[in-house]
């Protein structure tokens with residue numbers, strides 16, 4: 119009987135998994151379900167927020183002759199007993215033999231006031247809404263407060279400050295920005311923020327967001343015209359709602375082949391998977407993780423379909439890429455577990471490398487059938 123593989127989510131990991139499985143299992147039926155008919159380069163959403171146009175990649179073009187059926191819609195429920203998913207755009211459920219869960223992540227809006235008053239760059243609709251707000255604000259001048267000193271907050275603050283030099287851009291974080299970078303990487307970051315006029319407030323934990331201010335853990339408040347919340351990502355609750363075993367963050371708990379520990383016919387990839395190194399240490403939510411995981415999942419599903427035992431996931435990181443506007447950046451070399459080495463590239467060269475990596479990621483996602491997984 120023909121196996122029906124249903125992949126939900128056509129981001130970096132889902133697209134890679136679907137294309138890979140199609141390449142390895144030409145006789146399988148594969149369905150890819152995504153809310154949009156095009157692929158979003160999510161790693162560029164801070165650029166969209168700063169007013170740049172992003173290219174759209176129609177999924178029908180990408181799927182081309184791979185023989186993958188595309189359903190445009192959002193998955194609402196997973197019935198793991200019947201092995202079927204319901205989709206908001208379809209009248210009847212879609213049955214599966216194997217499900218690949220690749221829903222990515224969403225903004226973590228659990229802090230009081232964030233959902234009501236803050237903008238985010240976590241998804242395309244949110245980044246577009248932020249773009250409109252920033253453009254309006256830039257005409258009147260004002261203060262934009264980016265909360266979160268991780269890579270997304272840093273990239274967003276730098277991009278907006280470069281595009282709108284008349285805006286006051288402030289980065290508020292409870293640690294030092296770029297805490298995962300080497301000393302040289304952080305020193306470069308400080309120089310760039312100085313050049314762009316970004317005010318950095320460290321040791322400031324935001325505990326509540328109001329319409330015109332952020333409230334800090336020490337009781338102080340900072341007035342602001344707009345808040346961008348970038349303290350980290352959460353995940354959709356679909357897996358938890360469906361009775362699939364998840365970790366405390368809601369990510370699907372998987373074995374060393376990315377298979378759900380509670381439901382062997384479900385695989386999880388990308389940000390929605392609690393994937394880990396062989397020693398159990400977690401992988402980072404990143405495009406750099408999602409793409410290889412997606413390809414690997416396609417290989418694993420094919421291996422099992424052919425009656426073979428897949429090799430366990432082996433994963434290593436090489437670098438972290440950080441854009442600081444269009445003409446500056448940091449490429450931080452890291453060890454296999456993502457810990458920074460001393461070696462960094464900075465400045466224009468780093469900006470070019472980052473651009474090449476982002477383009478390469480999209481190219482690889484679109485052609486994931488062809489490349490070997492790690």
Ligand SMILES: Cc1cc2nc3c(=O)[nH]c(=O)nc-3n(C[C@H](O)[C@H](O)[C@H](O)COP(=O)(O)OP(=O)(O)OC[C@H]3O[C@@H](n4cnc5c(N)ncnc54)[C@H](O)[C@@H]3O)c2cc1C
Pocket residue numbers: 126127128129130131132151152153154158160161162163164191192193194220221222223239240241270273354356387388389390403404405406407408439440
């Ligand atoms: C502004 C920004 C900058 C970033 N920069 C970097 C970077 O420089 N380097 C890096 O490594 N990472 C970066 N990241 C993180 C990176 O984008 C994510 O880790 C990566 O996209 C995760 O891939 P994924 O396949 O898990 O999810 P995604 O790429 O988010 O794809 C998930 C897909 O699932 C779809 N989906 C969601 N819910 C449903 C549903 N119910 N039914 C069907 N489909 C659904 C979504 O619409 C989406 O198409 C950045 C993120 C942001 C927001």
